[in-house]
Amino acid sequence: MHIMLVEDNRMISKGLVYTLKSKGYEVSLFESYEAALAGSGREYDLMIFDVTLPDGNGFELYENIRRINNAPVIFLTALDDEDNIVSGLELGAADYITKPFSTRELLARIKRFDKRSNGQGSVISVGNITADTEKHTASKDGIEAELTALEFRILIMLMQNKGKVVSRELILEKIWDIAGNFVNDNTLTVYIKRIRQKLDTDLIKTVKGVGYKMEEK
Numbered sequence: 001m002h003i004m005l006v007e008d009n010r011m012i013s014k015g016l017v018y019t020l021k022s023k024g025y026e027v028s029l030f031e032s033y034e035a036a037l038a039g040s041g042r043e044y045d046l047m048i049f050d051v052t053l054p055d056g057n058g059f060e061l062y063e064n065i066r067r068i069n070n071a072p073v074i075f076l077t078a079l080d081d082e083d084n085i086v087s088g089l090e091l092g093a094a095d096y097i098t099k100p101f102s103t104r105e106l107l108a109r110i111k112r113f114d115k116r117s118n119g120q121g122s123v124i125s126v127g128n129i130t131a132d133t134e135k136h137t138a139s140k141d142g143i144e145a146e147l148t149a150l151e152f153r154i155l156i157m158l159m160q161n162k163g164k165v166v167s168r169e170l171i172l173e174k175i176w177d178i179a180g181n182f183v184n185d186n187t188l189t190v191y192i193k194r195i196r197q198k199l200d201t202d203l204i205k206t207v208k209g210v211g212y213k214m215e216e217k
Helices: 010-022 033-038 058-065 082-091 103-111 149-160 168-182 185-199
Strands: 002-006 026-030 046-050 073-077 095-098 123-126 129-132 137-140 143-145 165-167 204-207 211-214
Touching: 002 010, 002 033, 010 026, 010 103, 033 058, 046 058, 058 073, 058 082, 073 103, 082 095, 095 103, 123 149, 129 149, 137 185, 149 168, 149 185, 149 211, 165 168, 168 185, 168 211, 185 204
Parallel strands: 002 026, 002 046, 046 073, 073 095
Antiparallel strands: 123 129, 129 137, 137 143, 165 211, 204 211
8 A cells, every 4th residue: 555645744754654664554755745746646545645734735735636646635734623624524535633643543544545454345336336446436337427535435335235225324423534523414415416416326215214225227
């Protein structure tokens, strides 16, 4: 697993690089916006961005990089106010961790994106909808849709439970550690609607009063 780490605090970055490499991860460290942008052409499985950089910010960096790399991103920052958290999640962040943080906590969150740990196949298909959990892409009839990290995770949950009803409570529980209390029952309805629209699909069914089910026709 190749991780792109963008962090200008050398005390933090030195410790993170050492720890991540000791866990078997490949790490590419960048200490500025421009350096990260220049190195964004490589293949990464996960990106960890500090929001406050000496020559820019992590949000803008992610907006530029995701055009060429769709790997999930974790924002790592001391900015713990609600507006910054919401901004990161609305951009499609997979996770958001505020400083100070424990290395153990970060490793636990990174593990969710490590295909060595989840033991699942990379490509899942339901009808004419296909998702690649390694590349974090989803498509209908080969035409890719631009899903946010949260939308993609909800879709994967439904696809992995093909033909089964997934309760709204379970979906909210599973995405809790990504978005905290910023995803509620009404917001989930909006996410489901967006997924259907972006994939132009009617394979996701609403089971009234219970949750959702994805099945082939």
